[in-house]
Amino acid sequence: MNSVHDMGGMHGMGPIKYEKNEPVFHARWEGRVLALTSAMGPWRLPGSSRFEQEQIPAAEYLRMSYYERWFTVLVERMVKGGLVTRQEIKSGKRAGGSPKAVPRLTAAQVRATPASAGRTDRPVVTPLFRVGQAVRARNMHPPGHTRLPRYTRGRLGTIDRDHGVSRPPDTSAQGLGAKPQHIYSVRFAARELWGEQAAPRDAVYVDLWDDYLEPA
Amino acid sequence: MNGVHDMGGMHGMGAIHYEKNEPVFHARWESRVFALFRLTRAWNKWNVDVSRRQIESIPAAQYLRMSYYERWFTALGELLVASGLITRAELVKGKRARGSPKATPPITAAQVASMPSAAALARREAPVAPRFQAGQQVRARNLHPVDHTRLPRYARGKLGAIHRDHGVWAFPDAIAHFLSDKPQHVYSVRFAARELWGETASPRDAVYLDLWDDYLEPA
Amino acid sequence: MDTTRRGFLAATSAAAGDHAQAADQHHDHDHQAVPSDPTLRVKALESLLVEKGLVDRAAMEALIDAYEHKIGPHNGARVVARAWVDPGYKQRLLADAPAAISELGLPKPSGLLAVENGPRLHNLVVCTLCSCYPSSFLGLPPVWYKSAAYRSRAVIDPRGVLREFGLELPEDVEVRVWDSTAELRYLVLPERPAGSEKLGEEALAALVTRDAMVGVAKAKPPQAGGGA
Amino acid sequence: MKATRRGFLTAAGAAAAAQDHVHAQGHDHDHQAVPSDLTLRVKSLESLLVEKGLVDRAALDALVDRYEHAVGPRNGARVVARAWVDAGYKKRLLASAAAAMEELGFASQTGENLVAIENGPKVHNLVVCTLCSCYPWAVLGLPPVWYKSAPYRSRAVIDPRGVLREFGLELPEDAEVRVWDSTAELRYLVLPERPPGAEKLSEEALAALVTRDAMIGVAKVTLPQAGGRP
Numbered sequence: 101m102n103s104v105h106d107m108g109g110m111h112g113m114g115p116i117k118y119e120k121n122e123p124v125f126h127a128r129w130e131g132r133v134l135a136l137t138s139a140m141g142p143w144r145l146p147g148s149s150r151f152e153q154e155q156i157p158a159a160e161y162l163r164m165s166y167y168e169r170w171f172t173v174l175v176e177r178m179v180k181g182g183l184v185t186r187q188e189i190k191s192g193k194r195a196g197g198s199p200k201a202v203p204r205l206t207a208a209q210v211r212a213t214p215a216s217a218g219r220t221d222r223p224v225v226t227p228l229f230r231v232g233q234a235v236r237a238r239n240m241h242p243p244g245h246t247r248l249p250r251y252t253r254g255r256l257g258t259i260d261r262d263h264g265v266s267r268p269p270d271t272s273a274q275g276l277g278a279k280p281q282h283i284y285s286v287r288f289a290a291r292e293l294w295g296e297q298a299a300p301r302d303a304v305y306v307d308l309w310d311d312y313l314e315p316a
Numbered sequence: 317m318n319g320v321h322d323m324g325g326m327h328g329m330g331a332i333h334y335e336k337n338e339p340v341f342h343a344r345w346e347s348r349v350f351a352l353f354r355l356t357r358a359w360n361k362w363n364v365d366v367s368r369r370q371i372e373s374i375p376a377a378q379y380l381r382m383s384y385y386e387r388w389f390t391a392l393g394e395l396l397v398a399s400g401l402i403t404r405a406e407l408v409k410g411k412r413a414r415g416s417p418k419a420t421p422p423i424t425a426a427q428v429a430s431m432p433s434a435a436a437l438a439r440r441e442a443p444v445a446p447r448f449q450a451g452q453q454v455r456a457r458n459l460h461p462v463d464h465t466r467l468p469r470y471a472r473g474k475l476g477a478i479h480r481d482h483g484v485w486a487f488p489d490a491i492a493h494f495l496s497d498k499p500q501h502v503y504s505v506r507f508a509a510r511e512l513w514g515e516t517a518s519p520r521d522a523v524y525l526d527l528w529d530d531y532l533e534p535a
Numbered sequence: 536m537d538t539t540r541r542g543f544l545a546a547t548s549a550a551a552g553d554h555a556q557a558a559d560q561h562h563d564h565d566h567q568a569v570p571s572d573p574t575l576r577v578k579a580l581e582s583l584l585v586e587k588g589l590v591d592r593a594a595m596e597a598l599i600d601a602y603e604h605k606i607g608p609h610n611g612a613r614v615v616a617r618a619w620v621d622p623g624y625k626q627r628l629l630a631d632a633p634a635a636i637s638e639l640g641l642p643k644p645s646g647l648l649a650v651e652n653g654p655r656l657h658n659l660v661v662c663t664l665c666s667c668y669p670s671s672f673l674g675l676p677p678v679w680y681k682s683a684a685y686r687s688r689a690v691i692d693p694r695g696v697l698r699e700f701g702l703e704l705p706e707d708v709e710v711r712v713w714d715s716t717a718e719l720r721y722l723v724l725p726e727r728p729a730g731s732e733k734l735g736e737e738a739l740a741a742l743v744t745r746d747a748m749v750g751v752a753k754a755k756p757p758q759a760g761g762g763a
Numbered sequence: 764m765k766a767t768r769r770g771f772l773t774a775a776g777a778a779a780a781a782q783d784h785v786h787a788q789g790h791d792h793d794h795q796a797v798p799s800d801l802t803l804r805v806k807s808l809e810s811l812l813v814e815k816g817l818v819d820r821a822a823l824d825a826l827v828d829r830y831e832h833a834v835g836p837r838n839g840a841r842v843v844a845r846a847w848v849d850a851g852y853k854k855r856l857l858a859s860a861a862a863a864m865e866e867l868g869f870a871s872q873t874g875e876n877l878v879a880i881e882n883g884p885k886v887h888n889l890v891v892c893t894l895c896s897c898y899p900w901a902v903l904g905l906p907p908v909w910y911k912s913a914p915y916r917s918r919a920v921i922d923p924r925g926v927l928r929e930f931g932l933e934l935p936e937d938a939e940v941r942v943w944d945s946t947a948e949l950r951y952l953v954l955p956e957r958p959p960g961a962e963k964l965s966e967e968a969l970a971a972l973v974t975r976d977a978m979i980g981v982a983k984v985t986l987p988q989a990g991g992r993p
Binding site: 325329330333347371385393409410416418421424425434467482485512517522524526528 | 588682684694699
Binding site: 111131133210 | 801802804805807810811814815816821822823824825829830878893896907911913915916924926930936942943944945
């Protein structure tokens with residue numbers, strides 16, 4: 101979706117504020133939000149965290165801090181998944197008579213060496229493009245979740261490397277992301293993206309799936 | 317400037333709230349801001365593109381949160397201070413600094429009806445030759461100026477056709493900085509919806525944009 | 536999209552308590568911002584500028600009065616009605632709108648264009664970059680015209696926007712969106728409604744709404760007068 | 764729009780406040796959102812989920828502890844230092860960062876999705892995520908606030924040289940800047956250049972020079988002032 105989360109190339113966002121000796125968390129609640137989100141992971145909450153975040157109204161999205169967005173979306177997904185009710189969120193108390201579950205993530209599991217998130221399903225798919233080939237990012241504007249940033253759409257690039265096969269996370273009903281496909285680093289010259297005032301040697305590399313590309 | 321003001325094609329902005337029997341102003345302060353904005357412009361300390369630039373420079377989250385006249389009000393304060401008509405201290409206090417001179421307003425109630433419009437102020441009679449003809453294929457240039465421009469992001473790099481020539485006008489990217497007018501032709505350019513938005517757009521629809529010579533290149 | 540969004544807002548409102556309040560306010564802000572505070576701040580600025588002799592209070596009153604009571608869609612409606620009954624006038628309006636408008640004794644706007652709807656053609660006006668509108672002719676724009684929702688969607692999904700306004704256009708109608716990014720302003724000349732053949736010019740003008748001249752509606756059908 | 768380097772690195776907050784209070788208001792939220800309110804709301808949510816048996820409080824503590832103390836840029840720094848002293852390892856790292864990580868005993872959560880990209884005298888790499896804030900957690904820990912902020916996400920792709928200048932890094936015209944916008948599931952680790960004068964340092968001492976910023980690409984690795992002086 102074309103929303104404010106898609107920030108590449110926006111002006112007017114102010115200076116970058118660098119904080120010396122920045123702590124991992126700026127307040128205790130930030131760490132708790134992160135941990136709660138991870139601990140709820142095994143419950144398989146509905147929806148995608150990213151797409152839910154993108155749907156936060158634009159002014160709110162920009163106003164909120166990073167973990168505030170996480171918190172908002174966590175609540176939303178838990179309610180959707182029926183794990184808690186809005187009434188319970190409001191009161192902070194389990195509804196009388198409702199069952200008590202057993203946590204799916206334990207401290208022991210956390211302390212154990214984190215398992216490699218290795219992908220087990222590695223279907224063999226023929227790539228549509230090869231390294232060095234000129235491609236054009238498709239000019240599409242899906243209202244759902246996509247990983248094709250606006251600033252690349254319609255732009256010419258070259259396949260820099262092939263990362264293998266995975267499934268794009270698009271949520272739109274255009275058949276995008278329905279099937280596993282190759283994902284590539286695509287190199288876009290800065291001048292192709294931003295016009296003549298950009299540095300002639302610079303480039304931006306974006307990871308794009310087959311479905312996002314067409315032959316140039 | 318690629319700011320949030322450049323909204324064409326954004327998703328997620330919510331439903332359009334239609335108000336039945338909407339009043340011209342929703343509060344008295346809105347009408348006062350409107351009138352102050354119009355009347356202070358008569359000091360010729362800024363033009364419409366300078367004030368637009370000021371509004372566009374409101375930080376994104378604020379811009380989206382603010383109502384229309386709140387943006388005007390914010391920009392007005394900054395313009396008044398930047399132009400030296402008032403000082404920051406006066407703006408904060410709402411009181412004229414002691415000993416500062418008192419001016420005579422350039423526009424009286426009797427003159428209100430004959431104030432020139434923004435369009436009248438931007439029109440130029442300079443004999444500039446057009447670079448394009450009606451019917452000609454053009455491409456909107458892929459420009460990303462960090463400052464004020466009237467070329468929306470969604471049209472950049474896209475193919476269109478000159479629909480008609482509107483004559484010669486001052487160039488906003490220049491006058492927003494009090495630079496020379498850089499007068500040039502403005503055209504209505506037709507862009508097919510599919511060119512702008514891809515295959516899912518209607519095959520018949522089109523968007524017409526008024527674009528200056530400097531925004532266009534031959535296709 | 537739209538229903539999702541509403542669902543989102545509704546859902547968050549219960550879920551996140553005052554967060555949602557903020558979200559709702561965001562949309563309400565479009566027309567009612569921080570009530571008491573701007574009142575005071577604007578008042579302070581006004582007295583400062585008057586005190587410094589930078590603006591004349593009577594001029595302010597005159598300007599506000601003009602936009603509240605004199606300039607408004609009725610001007611446009613007169614022009615449209617005349618174009619419906621007088622083909623010569625319509626031709627002149629489409630060729631040179633400011634001249635045609637001043638023919639009716641109305642103040643001559645500069646840089647105004649009239650675009651004509653037809654059975655297979657529908658025009659819609661927006662300003663994506665700010666909120667440009669033919670104010671000197673139709674009066675000040677409504678809040679929805681200036682809202683992020685309208686400005687963002689009118690160019691990318693004009694048919695969806697029109698549907699929200701209750702206007703479902705057949706597939707074979709061409710939609711032309713006019714994004715008025717320069718100093719030119721646009722007036723949509725709506726189609727004369729069926730069944731209005733016998734109406735006089737004044738009665739016709741009563742059928743022409745602001746929304747029809749922006750292109751989010753068609754002219755009202757005759758005798759719709761409230762009941763139908 | 765332009766922030767002076769000094770103001771940027773030292774007193775960003777104060778400078779912004781002085782320059783334009785509207786700006787300051789808009790951006791302070793980046794790291795200080797409605798503190799008291801969220802503290803309460805998060806606390807209340809946590810006790811609810813614990814009470815319902817959906818999460819285990821000890822697991823929460825363990826998770827927080829991991830990101831505060833176990834995972835962090837020093838993991839990445841060890842990888843970089845090894846690549847500097849061992850050409851064969853560097854080759855393996857650039858070919859398959861995941862396998863190279865495992866060699867050093869890191870079972871990476873990001874796993875095979877990690878890609879190492881090498882800086883050189885004429886090539887500088889910079890990592891950003893314009894769509895969200897994707898970051899190689901497994902090697903670098905959690906991203907700093909500025910990495911997640913709108914100013915960085917918006918400008919890194921369109922004005923990388925300006926961004927680098929703000930971080931105190933002025934690149935020559937003839938250098939090539941490569942920005943990696945990690946919008947998919949791949950994560951990027953910049954392999955910075957080994958600083959000149961570091962030839963005699965041990966692997967451990969080298970690792971101590973490698974900063975998080977250098978591995979994101981907003982800084983180079985430099986010798987500490989004292990050691991650098993002949």
